[in-house]
Amino acid sequence: MSDPNPDPQNLSGKPCTSETKECKWCGKEFSLESEYYSSKQLLSNIVEPIEDPIEVIGLFVNLGRVDPILCIESYETGNKYQCIVLEKKDFCSLKCEKEYQIHR
Numbered sequence: 001m002s003d004p005n006p007d008p009q010n011l012s013g014k015p016c017t018s019e020t021k022e023c024k025w026c027g028k029e030f031s032l033e034s035e036y037y038s039s040k041q042l043l044s045n046i047v048e049p050i051e052d053p054i055e056v057i058g059l060f061v062n063l064g065r066v067d068p069i070l071c072i073e074s075y076e077t078g079n080k081y082q083c084i085v086l087e088k089k090d091f092c093s094l095k096c097e098k099e100y101q102i103h104r
Contacts, residue, residue, distance in 0.1 A: 006040035025096035
């Protein structure tokens with residue numbers, strides 16, 4: 001937690017590609033929207049207590065996407081970044097999602 005340079009490549013908040021999925025309706029493969037987060041930032045969110053209710057809600061949303069053990073192991077091996085999926089979805093577009101709902 002005392003790393004003086006947790007984001008040396010200035011990647012935190014920039015897009016990355018971590019997962020691809022197949023659309024439930026049309027079968028097209030698409031990438032899930034993801035961003036780089038510094039491992040130190042993620043670890044501090046897990047370790048440090050938060051009193052602001054809005055931040056607590058954000059933390060719980062992010063904890064669903066972050067494996068703390070993987071994050072710690074990655075950080076200990078020198079990987080300063082994690083690629084975190086921002087939104088899990090099953091369709092490549094809103095059109096496919098609507099058509100799936102209409103035709104099921």
